[in-house]
Amino acid sequence: MPEFFNVLPPDEARELLFQHLTAVLPSKTVPTPEANGRVLATAVTAPHALPQFRRSTMDGYAVRAANTFGASESLPAFLQVVGEVPMGQPAKVTLGTGQAAIVHTGGMIPETADAVVQIEQTQTVSGVQLSVSGNYAYPFEIEVLKSVAVGQNVLQVGEDVPLGAEILPQGHILRPQDLGGLLALGIVSIDVVRRPRVGILATGDEVIAPKETAAPGQIRDINSYTVAGLVEQAGGVPILGGIIPDEFATLETAAANLLAETDMLVMSAGSSVSVRDMTVQVIDRLGSPGVLLHGVATRPGKPTIVGVVEGKPVLGLPGNPVSAMVQFDMFGVPAIYHLQGVKKMPRRGLVWAQLSQNIASETGREDYVPARLADGPEGLLATPVFGKSNLIYTLVNADGLIKVPLNKGGLLAGDWVEVRLF
Structure with missing residues (x-):
C-alpha cells in the first residue's frame, strides 16, 4: 500500500467520526432494577406528583403555625395534643385552634395542619399518660419552645416532582439514584437502547492466546481484553473474534463476518505505516465510506485508523497495548455512547495534581502520560510513569493519565495538571 498519514487533532477526528454515525440502535424494555448503566430510549415523565401527600420531615407535632408565633423557651406556646397520625395511614385527625397531633418522619400530616x-x-x-392498651391517653399538653413558619418541616405535594414533569431525558445514562427515582414513581420497567455489540479482532503472526506458552518472538494477546473491558464500562457487549494471522484474505473475511453480526469493529495491530499494513485496505473493501483518516495528532497512538462502514464505526488500533487502550478510550468509548444516543457524555473522573517532574512534548499533538498519584504537602502529587507504549505495566502502575495540551511544548515540575483517572 502507499504510505499515508492524514493526521487530525483528536477533537476534529472525533467530530469527523460522529458525522458519519447517524443511526441509534433500537430499544428494548427491561425491568427498572436491572437498568443501571443503560441509556434511556425515550424521555420519562412523572405519572403522578411526588410526594403524593404532604409529609413530615421530622418526628414531632403537626400544628397550625399561627398557634406557635412568638413561642420561646422563656415564653412557650401551650398546645393540646389530641391524637396521632400512624405511619402508612391517612391523617384522620382534625386540629382546632391550639391543638396538635403526633407525627413521624415521612408520615402524612392532617389537612388542618400547616407546619x-x-x-x-x-x-x-x-407526664404523658398511657391507656390500658399502651397507647397515649389524649388529650395531653405540650410546651412549644420555638415558633415555626407555615410549611416548615413539611414536604408539599409535588415538591420533589410535579405531575407530568420530564424527570429523565432521552439519551440519559441511568444511575443508581435514577433507578430509585423511577421506582418511587411506580415505574417498574423502562425502555432502553440495546447495548452495542463490539467485535474485536487481534492481528499478527506473533500474537498468541494468553493461555499459551510464548515461544521466542511471540507475545500474548493483551489488547482484546483491555479493549473488551473498556467496551463493558461504556455499556457495550464485547465479542472476541480471535487472533488473525497477517494474511490479507483471512483478515478481510474475518473482519467482514464479525462486522456483519456486530455494531462496531475494532482491529488491533496492523495500523503502523509499513508495507505489511493491511488494515486500511481491509476497511476500505468492507464498504462505504471506509477509512476516514489514518493518523491522530496524539502520543501514544498516532497511527490510529478511524473509519465507518455502512454507518458502523471501524477502528484500527496500534498493536502496542498502551497506545491501543488510550486510543480506544479516545475514539471507541465515545462511539459506543454515540450509538446509544447519549446526549451528554458522562464526566470523566478528573483531579488536579502538582507535577513532580518535567514532561517533554511537542506542539501540535496531545500527549497522554501515565501517572501515579500520592498525597503531597499542598494536595495531590502526580509522578509520571515513563515507558514505551508496548509496556502494559506503565498503565498497571498508574492511577490515570496526564494530558499535555495540543499546543503546549511540555509541562514543568510544580505545574498543576489535570489527571484523567482510570
Whole structure:
C-alpha cells in the first residue's frame, strides 16, 4: 500500500467520526432494577406528583403555625395534643385552634395542619399518660419552645416532582439514584437502547492466546481484553473474534463476518505505516465510506485508523497495548455512547495534581502520560510513569493519565495538571 498519514487533532477526528454515525440502535424494555448503566430510549415523565401527600420531615407535632408565633423557651406556646397520625395511614385527625397531633418522619400530616414542630423543641407539661392498651391517653399538653413558619418541616405535594414533569431525558445514562427515582414513581420497567455489540479482532503472526506458552518472538494477546473491558464500562457487549494471522484474505473475511453480526469493529495491530499494513485496505473493501483518516495528532497512538462502514464505526488500533487502550478510550468509548444516543457524555473522573517532574512534548499533538498519584504537602502529587507504549505495566502502575495540551511544548515540575483517572 502507499504510505499515508492524514493526521487530525483528536477533537476534529472525533467530530469527523460522529458525522458519519447517524443511526441509534433500537430499544428494548427491561425491568427498572436491572437498568443501571443503560441509556434511556425515550424521555420519562412523572405519572403522578411526588410526594403524593404532604409529609413530615421530622418526628414531632403537626400544628397550625399561627398557634406557635412568638413561642420561646422563656415564653412557650401551650398546645393540646389530641391524637396521632400512624405511619402508612391517612391523617384522620382534625386540629382546632391550639391543638396538635403526633407525627413521624415521612408520615402524612392532617389537612388542618400547616407546619411541624420538631419534638426536640417541645416538652410535655406533665407526664404523658398511657391507656390500658399502651397507647397515649389524649388529650395531653405540650410546651412549644420555638415558633415555626407555615410549611416548615413539611414536604408539599409535588415538591420533589410535579405531575407530568420530564424527570429523565432521552439519551440519559441511568444511575443508581435514577433507578430509585423511577421506582418511587411506580415505574417498574423502562425502555432502553440495546447495548452495542463490539467485535474485536487481534492481528499478527506473533500474537498468541494468553493461555499459551510464548515461544521466542511471540507475545500474548493483551489488547482484546483491555479493549473488551473498556467496551463493558461504556455499556457495550464485547465479542472476541480471535487472533488473525497477517494474511490479507483471512483478515478481510474475518473482519467482514464479525462486522456483519456486530455494531462496531475494532482491529488491533496492523495500523503502523509499513508495507505489511493491511488494515486500511481491509476497511476500505468492507464498504462505504471506509477509512476516514489514518493518523491522530496524539502520543501514544498516532497511527490510529478511524473509519465507518455502512454507518458502523471501524477502528484500527496500534498493536502496542498502551497506545491501543488510550486510543480506544479516545475514539471507541465515545462511539459506543454515540450509538446509544447519549446526549451528554458522562464526566470523566478528573483531579488536579502538582507535577513532580518535567514532561517533554511537542506542539501540535496531545500527549497522554501515565501517572501515579500520592498525597503531597499542598494536595495531590502526580509522578509520571515513563515507558514505551508496548509496556502494559506503565498503565498497571498508574492511577490515570496526564494530558499535555495540543499546543503546549511540555509541562514543568510544580505545574498543576489535570489527571484523567482510570
